[in-house]
Amino acid sequence: DTEVTQTPKHLVMGMTNKKSLKCEQHMGHRAMYWYKQKAKKPPELMFVYSYEKLSINESVPSRFSPECPNSSLLNLHLHALQPEDSALYLCASSQVGRLNTEAFFGQGTRLTVV
Amino acid sequence: AQKITQTQPGMFVQEKEAVTLDCTYDTSDPSYGLFWYKQPSSGEMIFLIYQGSYDQQNATEGRYSLNFQKARKSANLVISASQLGDSAMYFCAMRDARIKAAGNKLTFGGGTRVLVKP
Numbered sequence A: 001d002t003e004v005t006q007t008p009k010h011l012v013m014g015m016t017n018k019k020s021l022k023c024e025q026h027m028g029h030r031a032m033y034w035y036k037q038k039a040k041k042p043p044e045l046m047f048v049y050s051y052e053k054l055s056i057n058e059s060v061p062s063r064f065s066p067e068c069p070n071s072s073l074l075n076l077h078l079h080a081l082q083p084e085d086s087a088l089y090l091c092a093s094s095q096v097g098r099l100n101t102e103a104f105f106g107q108g109t110r111l112t113v114v
Numbered sequence B: 001a002q003k004i005t006q007t008q009p010g011m012f013v014q015e016k017e018a019v020t021l022d023c024t025y026d027t028s029d030p031s032y033g034l035f036w037y038k039q040p041s042s043g044e045m046i047f048l049i050y051q052g053s054y055d056q057q058n059a060t061e062g063r064y065s066l067n068f069q070k071a072r073k074s075a076n077l078v079i080s081a082s083q084l085g086d087s088a089m090y091f092c093a094m095r096d097a098r099i100k101a102a103g104n105k106l107t108f109g110g111g112t113r114v115l116v117k118p
Helices: none
Strands: A004-007 A010-013 A018-025 A031-037 A044-050 A053-057 A064-070 A073-079 A087-094 A109-113 B003-005 B010-014 B019-021 B024-026 B032-039 B046-052 B064-069 B074-079 B088-096 B112-117
Touching (some): A004 A087, A010 A018, A018 A031, A018 A087, A031 A073, A044 A073, A053 A064, A073 A087, B003 B088, B010 B019, B024 B074, B032 B064, B032 B074, B046 B064
Parallel strands (some): B010 B112
Antiparallel strands (some): A004 A018, A031 A087, A044 A053, A087 A109, B003 B024, B019 B074, B032 B088, B088 B112
16 A cells, blocks of 8 residues: 545635644555645645654644644644635655655645635 | 755657756755656656665666766756656655654755646
8 A cells, every 4th residue: 555645635614714634644654744835836845743743843834733643644733724825735654764765645635715 | 955946847848759857956965865756737746766866877767767967966857758648747856864853854846847749
């Protein structure tokens, strides 16, 4: 199984809503990532978890709250988002500590904030 | 700090011809890894090929090959015999040797959009 599964694929939410994005992998990877990608731009790293602990937070606003409940799951909790937060949110996973290991990406969640 | 540059925002290529996508990088680490990913309109990032900084030979994977010039800090992707399904965004990315301290961080270039014409 070499898949990273993200749900939902599409999400429309109001600025006062609370929603969560989910990501799951069963490859035994202990590094998991959230990236944000605006149209025609490269993915921008938001968070990295290594061994279920947050290792990088790229100065992301607190309205985005990541959670890694176990080694297979990664969540991104959303609250009080702004329209400019509309983007493709990509989850990825990889092995830890190996230079040549590629990151496997999910298909992403296309988020629209209205 | 790492920096990845892809100078070609978009390219057209005729079906069955080869195309070269440019990638230059800047890092002070002697040990690093370079990756190329393809992103079709569906959104998923698909890993294509990897080149390590100490690899003696240029990487190849099927129709994909890397023209790795370490002294010039470039890692250009060559796609041979282009197919209509190759139309997509292509990203060059780097991970450096401080992978544990950097949290296995993968840094991406700005991307090149390729459109294959029949």
